Amino acid sequence: MGSLSTSTIWEEYFSELYFFTLKRVKQRDDAKEIIQNTFVKIHANLYQLKEEALVRPWIFQITRNEIVNFYKAGQNIEVQNSYSDDIAVNFCCFDQFVDELPEPYRVVVDMVFFKGHKQNEVAKELGISLPNVKARIRRAKALLKQRFATCCNYEINTEGKLIGEPDCPRCD
Numbered sequence: 001m002g003s004l005s006t007s008t009i010w011e012e013y014f015s016e017l018y019f020f021t022l023k024r025v026k027q028r029d030d031a032k033e034i035i036q037n038t039f040v041k042i043h044a045n046l047y048q049l050k051e052e053a054l055v056r057p058w059i060f061q062i063t064r065n066e067i068v069n070f071y072k073a074g075q076n077i078e079v080q081n082s083y084s085d086d087i088a089v090n091f092c093c094f095d096q097f098v099d100e101l102p103e104p105y106r107v108v109v110d111m112v113f114f115k116g117h118k119q120n121e122v123a124k125e126l127g128i129s130l131p132n133v134k135a136r137i138r139r140a141k142a143l144l145k146q147r148f149a150t151c152c153n154y155e156i157n158t159e160g161k162l163i164g165e166p167d168c169p170r171c172d
Contacts, residue, residue, distance in 0.1 A: 105140035
């Protein structure tokens with residue numbers, strides 16, 4: 001793999017990972033703990049990374065997994081969607097709802113939010129326009145909000161934001 005090391009990843013991505021995490025957990029100490037755990041996993045598993053070009057999506061996946069682990073460990077905090085602050089969700093049904101999105105939306109959401117690609121990269125890779133990528137994200141967010149309102153009994157306020165506490169039969 002050459003020059004890739006935990007310290008080079010730290011120098012290159014620490015700030016981005018920290019703010020990515022902080023946006024989701026809202027507490028600095030929690031974000032620091034998650035980042036610490038993330039870098040322990042990065043260091044322990046760096047040998048598994050086959051292509052240096054895949055380091056960014058790989059470390060973001062590790063970070064997302066650590067955020068999920070943090071919530072599964074009994075924390076009771078809401079998580080913010082990575083695109084903007086207008087979908088506040090618990091992890092209860094999130095993965096299932098994303099998996100249920102129509103394919104054009106699911107692919108874009110996966111590439112942007114889970115694999116960490118920039119929207120213009122996604123447009124180029126899929127052979128669609130940037131406005132089309134943005135429209136698919138908007139539509140996906142609308143569908144996800146509706147699913148959370150229907151399944152988990154969140155309410156959608158006049159600004160189109162999810163509010164309230166989840167009352168989901170699946171999460172009990």
